[in-house]
Amino acid sequence: MVxxxxxxxxxxxxxxxxxxxxxxxxxxxxxxxxxxxxxxxxIEGHMILPPQNKTTKYEHIIPQLVAIEQxxxxxxxxxxxxxxxxxxxxxxxxxxxVASMSKPAVSLVLGGGHSIxxxxxxxxxxxxxxxxxxxxxxxxxxxxLVIGVPQTFDYLDKMQERVVRFVVSNSRITxxxxxxxxxxxxxLARDIGTVVVGKEAVNAGxxxxxxxxxxxxxxxxxxxxxxx
Amino acid sequence: xxxxxxxxxxxxxxxxxxxPLHEIAYRGRRLRVLxxxxxxxxxxxxxxxxxxxxxxxxxxxxxxx
Numbered sequence: 232m233v234x235x236x237x238x239x240x241x242x243x244x245x246x247x248x249x250x251x252x253x254x255x256x257x258x259x260x261x262x263x264x265x266x267x268x269x270x271x272x273x274i275e276g277h278m279i280l281p282p283q284n285k286t287t288k289y290e291h292i293i294p295q296l297v298a299i300e301q302x303x304x305x306x307x308x309x310x311x312x313x314x315x316x317x318x319x320x321x322x323x324x325x326x327x328x329v330a331s332m333s334k335p336a337v338s339l340v341l342g343g344g345h346s347i348x349x350x351x352x353x354x355x356x357x358x359x360x361x362x363x364x365x366x367x368x369x370x371x372x373x374x375x376l377v378i379g380v381p382q383t384f385d386y387l388d389k390m391q392e393r394v395v396r397f398v399v400s401n402s403r404i405t406x407x408x409x410x411x412x413x414x415x416x417x418x419l420a421r422d423i424g425t426v427v428v429g430k431e432a433v434n435a436g437x438x439x440x441x442x443x444x445x446x447x448x449x450x451x452x453x454x455x456x457x458x459x
Numbered sequence: 460x461x462x463x464x465x466x467x468x469x470x471x472x473x474x475x476x477x478x479p480l481h482e483i484a485y486r487g488r489r490l491r492v493l494x495x496x497x498x499x500x501x502x503x504x505x506x507x508x509x510x511x512x513x514x515x516x517x518x519x520x521x522x523x524x
Contacts (some may be wrong), residue, residue: 273465273470279477279480280470280471280477281471281473281474281477282473282476282477282478283472283473288504288520290504291504291505291519291520294510294512295510295513295514297510297513298510298511298513299514301510302511302514315463315464315465316464316465317461317463318460318461318462319460319462320460322462343464345463345464346462346463346464347462369464371460390460390462
């Protein structure tokens with residue numbers, strides 16, 4: 232690349248690198264009192280995933296949440312999800328951090344909020360799902376590829392229990408209903424579980440409302456003003 | 460442990476291609492970086508105890524320095 236071109240493309244280049252590395256774009260720099268955080272691709276946790284995966288790195292997200300919580304200029308967090316799931320403990324860590332923030336957080340599921348994305352979506356004070364967005368609820372599977380992990384049935388069961396308990400205590404869904412969705416047969420071609428689309432997620436009690444960016448921002452502003 | 464709709468064999472297909480990372484000092488912070496063929500580094504992880512650093516695009520993962 233010619234040097235002058237490089238100079239011209241410097242800004243867009245930085246943006247592109249950030250998209251590749253973190254799956255996040257920078258917001259325009261006019262001061263905003265709301266921070267937007269995107270959780271996209273695979274949620275990367277205890278192991279670095281091979282380069283063909285698009286990932287959200289939890290070790291970067293966690294201190295960002297700390298910064299958002301402690302900065303007096305920031306009044307709220309908009310959490311945008313389009314994730315296929317990922318590391319159980321990294322996902323639960325993000326979900327717990329969001330749920331325990333004193334500042335209002337509103338989540339918006341776009342495209343998909345699958346597997347470990349479900350507890351993250353419900354962790355916010357108020358959650359939205361786009362009309363076309365989907366969420367897959369399924370059991371944590373036994374896979375033989377990761378060697379050295381104690382994947383006994385008991386261990387899987389305990390992991391799953393943590394997810395179920397978190398989702399139930401942070402949304403309107405009951406344990407029975409969530410389990411029923413998780414273990415339903417005949418819905419998914421290659422697995423047991425359920426896919427809920429837009430309004431179905433709201434009807435199940437998982438998500439608070441169907442909506443998009445406008446609704447999510449309006450809700451966040453009203454929560455930031457202390458309204459409910 | 461992974462909880463995802465993507466099959467593990469697809470996620471881990473190129474596990475042998477995960478490159479080794481270096482740790483460097485950059486503007487007073489420690490960074491875990493991926494060395495690039497042109498001698499630059501791509502940020503993989505920021506090691507800092509100042510949460511504000513994590514909101515700065517300067518140290519954002521993916522950035523080439």
